Amino acid sequence: MSETDVATEAHEDAPVASTALFGQAVLYPDRGAYLATVESLRDEGYCTATDLTVVDYLTHPGRSGLPGGVQPERFEVVVGLFDHARRERVRLRIQVPADDPTVPSLFDLFPGTEAMEREAWDLFGVSFEGHPDHSRILLPEDWVGHPLRKDEGIGAIPVQFKSASDRR
Amino acid sequence: MARVPILGDISGVLDEGLEGLEHNFVTARIEDLVKWSRARSCWPATFGLACCAIEMMATGAAHYDLARYGMEVFRASPRQADLMIVAGRVSQKMAPVLRQIYDQMMEPKWVISMGVCASSGGMFNNYAIVQGVDQVVPVDIYAPGCPPGPETLMHAILTLHDKILTGELTSRREQTGAGAGFDLADFPAPEPPAPEPEEAP
Amino acid sequence: MAAVRLDLGDDERVRRRDGSAVLRMTEVEAADLVLDPSDPVTGERADERMILNMGPAHPSTHGVLRLLLEMEGETVLRSKPIIGYLHTGMEKTGENLTFLQGPTNVTRMDYASPLFSELVFALATEQLLGIEVPERATWIRMLMCELNRVASHLLFQATNGMDLGAVSMMIYGWREREEVLRFFEKVTGLRMNHNYIRPGGVAADLSDGWQDDVRHLLDIIPPRLDEYEVLLNDQPIFRARLQGVGVLAPAEALALSATGPILRATGYDWDLRRDEPYLAYDRVDFDVVVGTCGDAFDRFAVRLEEIRQSLHIVEQILDLLPDGDYRTQDKKVTPPPRARIDESMEALIHHFKIFTEGFHVPEGEVYAAVESPRGELGCYLVSDGGPKPYRMHIRGPSFANLQTLPHLMHGRLVADAVAVISSVDPIMGEVDR
Ligand code: SF4
Numbered sequence: 001m002s003e004t005d006v007a008t009e010a011h012e013d014a015p016v017a018s019t020a021l022f023g024q025a026v027l028y029p030d031r032g033a034y035l036a037t038v039e040s041l042r043d044e045g046y047c048t049a050t051d052l053t054v055v056d057y058l059t060h061p062g063r064s065g066l067p068g069g070v071q072p073e074r075f076e077v078v079v080g081l082f083d084h085a086r087r088e089r090v091r092l093r094i095q096v097p098a099d100d101p102t103v104p105s106l107f108d109l110f111p112g113t114e115a116m117e118r119e120a121w122d123l124f125g126v127s128f129e130g131h132p133d134h135s136r137i138l139l140p141e142d143w144v145g146h147p148l149r150k151d152e153g154i155g156a157i158p159v160q161f162k163s164a165s166d167r168r
Numbered sequence: 169m170a171r172v173p174i175l176g177d178i179s180g181v182l183d184e185g186l187e188g189l190e191h192n193f194v195t196a197r198i199e200d201l202v203k204w205s206r207a208r209s210c211w212p213a214t215f216g217l218a219c220c221a222i223e224m225m226a227t228g229a230a231h232y233d234l235a236r237y238g239m240e241v242f243r244a245s246p247r248q249a250d251l252m253i254v255a256g257r258v259s260q261k262m263a264p265v266l267r268q269i270y271d272q273m274m275e276p277k278w279v280i281s282m283g284v285c286a287s288s289g290g291m292f293n294n295y296a297i298v299q300g301v302d303q304v305v306p307v308d309i310y311a312p313g314c315p316p317g318p319e320t321l322m323h324a325i326l327t328l329h330d331k332i333l334t335g336e337l338t339s340r341r342e343q344t345g346a347g348a349g350f351d352l353a354d355f356p357a358p359e360p361p362a363p364e365p366e367e368a369p
Numbered sequence: 370m371a372a373v374r375l376d377l378g379d380d381e382r383v384r385r386r387d388g389s390a391v392l393r394m395t396e397v398e399a400a401d402l403v404l405d406p407s408d409p410v411t412g413e414r415a416d417e418r419m420i421l422n423m424g425p426a427h428p429s430t431h432g433v434l435r436l437l438l439e440m441e442g443e444t445v446l447r448s449k450p451i452i453g454y455l456h457t458g459m460e461k462t463g464e465n466l467t468f469l470q471g472p473t474n475v476t477r478m479d480y481a482s483p484l485f486s487e488l489v490f491a492l493a494t495e496q497l498l499g500i501e502v503p504e505r506a507t508w509i510r511m512l513m514c515e516l517n518r519v520a521s522h523l524l525f526q527a528t529n530g531m532d533l534g535a536v537s538m539m540i541y542g543w544r545e546r547e548e549v550l551r552f553f554e555k556v557t558g559l560r561m562n563h564n565y566i567r568p569g570g571v572a573a574d575l576s577d578g579w580q581d582d583v584r585h586l587l588d589i590i591p592p593r594l595d596e597y598e599v600l601l602n603d604q605p606i607f608r609a610r611l612q613g614v615g616v617l618a619p620a621e622a623l624a625l626s627a628t629g630p631i632l633r634a635t636g637y638d639w640d641l642r643r644d645e646p647y648l649a650y651d652r653v654d655f656d657v658v659v660g661t662c663g664d665a666f667d668r669f670a671v672r673l674e675e676i677r678q679s680l681h682i683v684e685q686i687l688d689l690l691p692d693g694d695y696r697t698q699d700k701k702v703t704p705p706p707r708a709r710i711d712e713s714m715e716a717l718i719h720h721f722k723i724f725t726e727g728f729h730v731p732e733g734e735v736y737a738a739v740e741s742p743r744g745e746l747g748c749y750l751v752s753d754g755g756p757k758p759y760r761m762h763i764r765g766p767s768f769a770n771l772q773t774l775p776h777l778m779h780g781r782l783v784a785d786a787v788a789v790i791s792s793v794d795p796i797m798g799e800v801d802r
Binding site for chain 3: 191214215216217218219221222223225226229230231244256257259261265269291292293294295296297314315317
């Protein structure tokens, strides 16, 4: 990671670690400072949330990209914000521990994350506190499990040769 | 002069037999006629799911012109359709819906599984996709390809027509109990009424 | 840049948790509402209010979208789009395919504009790899993508016309699209799901005589667009069904993360091709088409005009396309040429390694975005240093755009719902992934 330059940026009261990778700014607020960081970014001019997703780092061999002071956890919520006036993007990576996978919902700041947070819950089982409609979105409502977690298999079934019954 | 619709003037029949008819006609077994008419207006249900549906629509549009086979009327209501073209991947969430729509279609009905996803799951061998729609509904024709081009779909359709023309008329009746659904064995002949007791003289 | 000044107050409408346009309840709760429509306080039966289910197998929901509509008579109150009927688990499958196989997977997401998904995946991979793509490959990508945008918007014109009852539009739209597809088939070998743009370049060079084919397209499509204008723009019924229907304000669109023609139709001047240039978009000249009031008619008109702009770009590419390689000559990602394989054992092994094991991509994470016909299409890739992505996430524009539906339909008649769905132009493959 030679291109990574680790810096610490002051944000409101708590300092938030940040890196720039391939010219893309990344912030690493911890869970407590997450909402406050997003809110101050919004007030700064980041007018739209482009993306919200989760990565499950269970089987990732090394986490060398993280700046010092950031405690790696199993889940990571990744949020993309976009400032149209300055044409700048910023990405937030929030570490979420496996034994308590909850983060506050961004609904009140960016209502557009509603479906994305539902998807993150559906596929990864990370729950979003204060979400107005916390339910599955892609899978059937009675589905058990969260298929994109690394400890769930791909769910493939071996394909055997199937022949049509000769009745029809 | 006696005129009959379709046949025209039939007054010559008395003298010359069938040659006396103004128009010719064909005779056929009723079974062949039924099969022929089934094959020639086989209306598909709109059941587009994914990428394959786009190719299915392209087949129905101007360039490939499915109307040539009497099939351009894609019916939105399953009750008016004879053929379900399962065009695209069937997810676990969609499978019950697919089955319900199939059940709502009237017999006789046929299914074309269009594309590798519908036929076998295709490249998506994972938790979300049903590995072959034949696990949900009986399939008559499989169209290979990802997506099958309009030519392939038309080939599948023509193969289905052949199948309808040569197949058994009531292929599924015993299996499903559907169709007209009666069997004379189910309706025992009514008991003959007991003879009226003869009145004593 | 932004033509419309943002008033941060006017997105309050989309921000409300209760009493907004979104029906936030599960299917079971909605079913209970159907069973007992009586007012809980007065016990009076509210017969006028009901839940109407639309889809997932409905001819005008563009695939397998399902909607729960809360209706008062003919008026839509709240609604909820239910998606997932085409959930394919592509993000999981993507983790089990190498970076070289990745485009095969992502191209099946947005099947109306497959080349864009391939492009964004390739761009993200190339950033992680740190390789440069030859000039010619970049321009070929641009040419193919702009033609794909034309095909995709033609498809929209066809289905939008059909949904509104202009069935002849359906035939015309497909007729023109077929011309573009024929060119694609010639170059890529497939009519859709091409797997043509790959990390490192494109799969094959343009076919011989491609200039003539492209000129042919440039000749036939614009006059037919004029025909559409006569057919649709000048048609009072068509206008009446679209104008003033499904109005969205720019601040609402931004708050809901909507992008693409939906955002531009509100009058907000934003296009990634110009504002965050990728490929060589900063070297061609084109206009960003914006609407004025953000209704369904604007969304239709923006897409129609974007076809012209794309053709204008294609016209410039005809002159500007440089000579050179169509894929990078970096040995790491590109197999040796066919002729070398017959001569040298090393070349054969090299070829075999790339196609069985794949190439290793340095550890890191990256987000790349392009302007697809539906909006910002993003790809978030995490690599752990192996030949397969550790996580591949696609930000589908239709997925975010679909959130505007309840707000657009709120308070309109159920007949307008069809016009609104059609004007949002969701591609369910990309919504559900
Ligand atoms: S077979 Fe191919 S084209 Fe058809 S639905 Fe599956 S992925 Fe799409």
